[in-house]
Amino acid sequence: MSLTYHLTPGIVRKVKPDDVPALVEQGKIGPAQAFAMLRESAGSSQAAHAEQETPATGRLDEAMQELDLLIGLEEVKKLVRELYAFVEIQGRRARASLATEPLVLHMIFRGNPGTGKTTVARILGRVFREMGVLQKGHLIEVERADLVGEYVGHTAQKARDQVKRAVGGILFIDEAYSLARGGEKDFGKEAIDTLVKAMEDHKDDLILILAGYRDEMARFLKTNPGLKSRFPIHIDFPDYSIEELLKIAELMLKQRQYRMSQDVRKRLVEALAGGAGEVERPQGNARFVRNLIERTVRRQAVRLVSRKDCTREDLMTIERQDFEEALRLAPAEVSWVH
DSSP: OOEEEEEETTEEEEEOGGGHHHHHHTTSSOHHHHHHHHHHHHHHHHHHHHHHHHHHHHHHHHHHHHHHHSSSOHHHHHHHHHHHHHHHHHHHHHHTTOOOOOOOOOEEEEEOTTSSHHHHHHHHHHHHHHTTSSSSOOEEEEOHHHHOOSSTTHHHHHHHHHHHHHTTSEEEEETGGGGGTTOTTSTHHHHHHHHHHHHHHTTTSOEEEEEEOHHHHHHHHHHOHHHHTTOOEEEEEOOOOHHHHHHHHHHHHHHTTOEEOHHHHHHHHHHHTTOTTOOOOOTTOHHHHHHHHHHHHHHHHHHHTTOSOOOHHHHHEEOHHHHHHHHHHHHHHOOOOO
16 A cells, blocks of 8 residues: 655655655654654555455355344254354464364255255355355356266366356256266266366365255265265255244245235145145245245236225235135146156
8 A cells, every 4th residue: 555745746756654754754754744644544444444344244244144034944054154163263273373174165965955955055155255265156056957968078068167157156066966877878977077177176266066855965975985075064954844834935925025814824834734635745845835925926916906996905915815826726837846
């Protein structure tokens, strides 16, 4: 950082704060001007520090608060906070010239679809960005078709392209076990080899997360013994309970400034419990709730659109018929097979 002082009228010279005492001794500036220059230096440094540190700290707090607001996932939240603490303390140890553990943060996410894996990965990207672990912290979500080509040499290029997009952030591979389904002659093995190389080439600015069903992921890791050791962090995402799914539905409606009557709430609980005549749903799947709520809101809109005298209460309230129609039409619009 440099400061300015006037040597003679119309002539400005730039100096560093450390040079100010020498200028006083040489008689080129007076004590009052020196004090003003040093005060300017201190003010500029504080402003620069506030500009660089405060927003980042605020964004980090926001990301952690978003994690806390997620329904359920208590063990997942606990582990994320452990990762946060580990990264923070390793940074402090490095600044204190102490030995540090390598930050190998590649992860395995195990659980059914709709249990929050992608949401948590996105939050982790933001957390690690604000902590300086990742430059960008963005999330690139891919699956087998994005990585595996149709002829020799095509797969490696496709995989490298996805890695290039993800550098500085997180590469999230859903249903990662599908890369090993075809056996030795399948191009999926080439994709795995390319990803393993990328983990080494970009070890300081890329996190790889492999996600999928718990049992399938366990079998997948056994197909490549060297793969498991590269993913030291394994996080299990449990299915949501009925109570948690109900809270998710209520939160979604609240965020959209809607509310449901007790009658609708009772019917939702029955649907989540899979009562007689209800649509099939994957156990503990939040996607079911999200799709059902979105469909219900649209059915409410259809019911109200021709009315000219809608009150604020009408616009906010979900009626029994809105929910029943959404529930009846859900199977035609949503595939529960995963």
